[in-house]
Amino acid sequence: MLSEHLLEEIIGIVHQCGEIMLSATDIDRKMHQKTGKGNFVTEYDSRVQQVLEEKLLALVPGAVFLGEEDQMDQTDISRGYAFIVDPIDGTANFTRGYNVSCISVALARDGKPVMGVIYDPYRKETYYGERGKGAYRNGEQIHASQRTLKEGLILFGTAPYHQDLMKKSFEVAYRYMSRGEDLRRSGSAALDLCAIASGKAEFYFEMRLCPWDYAAGALLVEEAGGIVSDLEGNPVTYDRKQTVTARGPQVELL
Numbered sequence: 001m002l003s004e005h006l007l008e009e010i011i012g013i014v015h016q017c018g019e020i021m022l023s024a025t026d027i028d029r030k031m032h033q034k035t036g037k038g039n040f041v042t043e044y045d046s047r048v049q050q051v052l053e054e055k056l057l058a059l060v061p062g063a064v065f066l067g068e069e070d071q072m073d074q075t076d077i078s079r080g081y082a083f084i085v086d087p088i089d090g091t092a093n094f095t096r097g098y099n100v101s102c103i104s105v106a107l108a109r110d111g112k113p114v115m116g117v118i119y120d121p122y123r124k125e126t127y128y129g130e131r132g133k134g135a136y137r138n139g140e141q142i143h144a145s146q147r148t149l150k151e152g153l154i155l156f157g158t159a160p161y162h163q164d165l166m167k168k169s170f171e172v173a174y175r176y177m178s179r180g181e182d183l184r185r186s187g188s189a190a191l192d193l194c195a196i197a198s199g200k201a202e203f204y205f206e207m208r209l210c211p212w213d214y215a216a217g218a219l220l221v222e223e224a225g226g227i228v229s230d231l232e233g234n235p236v237t238y239d240r241k242q243t244v245t246a247r248g249p250q251v252e253l254l
Helices: 005-023 042-058 090-097 161-176 189-197 213-223
Strands: 031-033 040-042 065-066 081-089 100-111 112-122 125-130 136-137 153-156 183-186 203-209 225-227 242-247
Touching: 005 042, 005 090, 005 100, 005 112, 005 125, 040 042, 040 090, 040 136, 042 065, 042 100, 065 213, 081 189, 081 213, 100 189, 100 213, 112 189, 112 213, 125 189, 125 213, 136 183, 136 213, 153 161, 153 189, 161 183, 183 203, 189 213, 189 242, 203 213, 213 225, 213 242
Parallel strands: 065 081, 153 183, 153 203
Antiparallel strands: 031 040, 081 100, 100 112, 112 125, 125 136, 203 242, 225 242
């Protein structure tokens, strides 16, 4: 049986890892490039993931752990409990001191997120939610925007690790921007999803994301009354890379 204080315990662990991010020094000398353009991992990504794996699994015996620095095809999250974790979402920002990065943790049951925590240590903002119980930021409930696309801010990711998707990414961005109010690009999928969940923006998409990029954020958007799907309106899953969109309830897909 899960602890009735499990969400609070997860938040506490994530906050501890936020301190690791804030204390980081000489980041550019403690990183290496993975496969794909601009795809970096730092010593701090690995350190945060190690702490999260050790402490989160202690909270839910028998759970499995899927983190960004793991091999996705070797971790089955379809049965039982699974933590789906991005130790530092927005690593490129992190390496430059751009300060738009966060820690993202989802707890899934039978392949679907049931809890989510996203922590921005630079702004001291903690977004969290539990399936059926709403979404919150620092103790206050948040809601997706009721604005239409015409009034909307468009957020997008450029799928920078996948050069084959660059042209299509900007074509889709143009299609929505031409109907919306303005466009933003942050470099953190998790924080963009928080922006949708909290009504700061109306539409977000990226052509290819991994489950750890969106698992927690998708839960928060849905609990805030928003909609998560692919570009055709199909439900997303959490077992593979895929296109993800998030939007307020008044925004229709084009």
